[in-house]
Amino acid sequence: MSRLSVKDRMARSIARRKGEVVLRADFKAMGSPSQISRAIKALIEAGKIVRLGYGI
Structure with a gap:
């Protein structure tokens, strides 16, 4: 069984x-x-999530 990447775990x-x-x-x-950070960037580029803003 392969381990999921950080990006895959985040998407799930x-x-x-x-x-x-x-x-x-x-x-x-x-x-x-x-x-x-890399996983968030990849998910944004893939269109799975949208960045609404920076900071809280």
């Missing part, structure tokens, strides 16, 4: 959510900050 987590807004803090247990 987002798909399971009932809400529509996710924060970086929601994924901090899935990898390092740089891994999370």
Whole structure:
């Protein structure tokens, strides 16, 4: 059984959510900050998520 990448785990987590807004803090247990950043960027480029703004 292959391990899922950080991006795949994040995409799966987002798909399971009932809400529509996710924060970086929601994924901090899935990898390092740089891994999370790369995965978010990849999900945005793939059109799976949309960045609404910067910061809170």
